[in-house]
Amino acid sequence: MTPIARPSAPTQSQQLLLPRYERPREEMSDAPPIDVSACISFAESNRAIEASELSAGAKVLAKGLLRLGSTRTFGGGGVGIEYGSLLKTAVRPDLLGEHVREAAAHLSDRQVDVLLVPGMSGYPVGAMYSLAADVPAVLLKKVKFWAEAPASYPPGAFVIPSYTGDGDVVMHADQDALQDVVDVVARRQLDAQAESASPVITLRVAGADDIIDKATMSHAVSESALVVGRAAVDHFIRRYRSERGDGREIAVDVRVVTWVTPLIKGYNRPVEYMRRTIGVTPFAGLSVTSVHLGPAAIGIEGLGVVVFPER
Numbered sequence: 001m002t003p004i005a006r007p008s009a010p011t012q013s014q015q016l017l018l019p020r021y022e023r024p025r026e027e028m029s030d031a032p033p034i035d036v037s038a039c040i041s042f043a044e045s046n047r048a049i050e051a052s053e054l055s056a057g058a059k060v061l062a063k064g065l066l067r068l069g070s071t072r073t074f075g076g077g078g079v080g081i082e083y084g085s086l087l088k089t090a091v092r093p094d095l096l097g098e099h100v101r102e103a104a105a106h107l108s109d110r111q112v113d114v115l116l117v118p119g120m121s122g123y124p125v126g127a128m129y130s131l132a133a134d135v136p137a138v139l140l141k142k143v144k145f146w147a148e149a150p151a152s153y154p155p156g157a158f159v160i161p162s163y164t165g166d167g168d169v170v171m172h173a174d175q176d177a178l179q180d181v182v183d184v185v186a187r188r189q190l191d192a193q194a195e196s197a198s199p200v201i202t203l204r205v206a207g208a209d210d211i212i213d214k215a216t217m218s219h220a221v222s223e224s225a226l227v228v229g230r231a232a233v234d235h236f237i238r239r240y241r242s243e244r245g246d247g248r249e250i251a252v253d254v255r256v257v258t259w260v261t262p263l264i265k266g267y268n269r270p271v272e273y274m275r276r277t278i279g280v281t282p283f284a285g286l287s288v289t290s291v292h293l294g295p296a297a298i299g300i301e302g303l304g305v306v307v308f309p310e311r
Contacts, residue, residue, distance in 0.1 A: 018170065019223065020159040023216040025078035034292050034305060042066060042309040052303050054286075057099030061262055061285045062300060064095030070308050071296045075162075079291055080213070081298060087210045087262060088121050096128060096262065099285040103260040104132035106283040110257045112206040113185045114178070116140060118171055118221050126208040129260055136181045137208065140171045140221060156228030158220050171220070173228045182232040190240065190250070200251040201237070203229050207259040212282060215270035222256040222278040229254040256280060263288060266301055 040048045045066050049059050068085040086092060093100075107115075107129065115137040117126035123139055130137035145159055145168040157172035186201045193199035205225045212218055233252050240246060256278055264270055264284035274280055289299035296308040 018153065018157055018159050019220070020168075021216050021220040023161050023214060033294070034297060036295060036297075036307060038305075039297060040304050040306040042307055045306050048303060048306070054300075054302050055099075055102060057097075057102040058285050058302075060095055060097075061099045062303065062306075064092060065263075065286070065298075066306055066308060069298075070311060071291050071293055071298065073293070079293060081211070081263065081288065081291060083211070083263065087125050091124050091128070093128075096125065099262060100125070100128045100132045103129055103283055103285070106258065106260060107133040107135055107206055110206065111204055112257060113202075113204045114138060114181050115206050115208045115260075116173060116221055116225055117208050118142070118217055122209040125210050125262060129208050135206075138174055138178045138181060140173050140224070142169045142171050144168075145170050154228070155231040156224035158224055160217065160220055171224070173224065175228070175232075178228060179232045179235065182229070183236050186233060186236045187240070190246075196248075198249055198251065200253055201233055202253045202255075203233060204255060204257045205229055206257055209259070209261050211263040211265070212259065212261045212270050212274075212284065213265045214268045215273045215277075215282075218259050218270070218274055218282070219277050222259075222280070225256050226254055258283060260284075262286065265291070267291075267299075 046063060049062050052059070054062065064086050065083060069081055069083045072080065072082045074080045086095060112133065112135050115126060115130055115135055117123050117137055118140040119142045120139070126137050153170060154172050154175045157170055159168050159170055161167070162169050182203060185203060189201050190199055207218055207221050207225070209217065230252060233254060237250055258280050259274065259282035261282060262285040264282060264287050266287035267289050271281060274282055287301035289301050290305060291298055292305070297305055299305040
């Protein structure tokens, strides 16, 4: 096997040119007061969910979120939803399985070749999507900005504020993992086009995350995917030509075709933002229409505002 060639480490001046994405906080004022008497109580929530027109996967997901979740203020993101016991620190096929199967059908329809998952918090559900859809998933690593001196960032790295804490982080794809996935996809496609005078390598990428809030991360990862995906395909082509002596012109088409997530904060208008910036419509289990701190409650599209149980 030909070893994967690593890019040279960028200079300090090059590091300063890393793309930066701003993710605004959601302040306390963003959480409007609610009339509890007009909301669905936790005791009534199961009956309301069953009577709703939510999909089968969304119904079970909503029940799990209300049982295990709450709302709180995060250090780097402001007002948000605490859903760790459902999506981050535990793997719950009983609560996520049907949603994951629905998302996997969506990924299959989009003929996705690889999933990119930003950070470890999204990786439990990202791995479930990957297995259900039979699509490889690659982690985008998260490191503290300027944590290394000099830092070595591969193609597609970007800077973004941390959501759960203070300060900036650098994110980039696991290059070796992605290269191996791309090698398999590209070689299969070229083998199928052995008689073509002008073959095309197509890499269809999807993003997967535990939640989409303002879609800043989705935008950043999607733009990164085009860079790192093209770099991996180009690297494959160079090695392929060296091994096979193939002098044909090979066209490359790398595109982001969708995003999948259990939760999306619809009130931040991320769907419109993603359509405008990256040209995709995400698939989400539940669309959250509002988040409230006192009492802890969330609005869910197709259901209404539901109060979490007292902890």
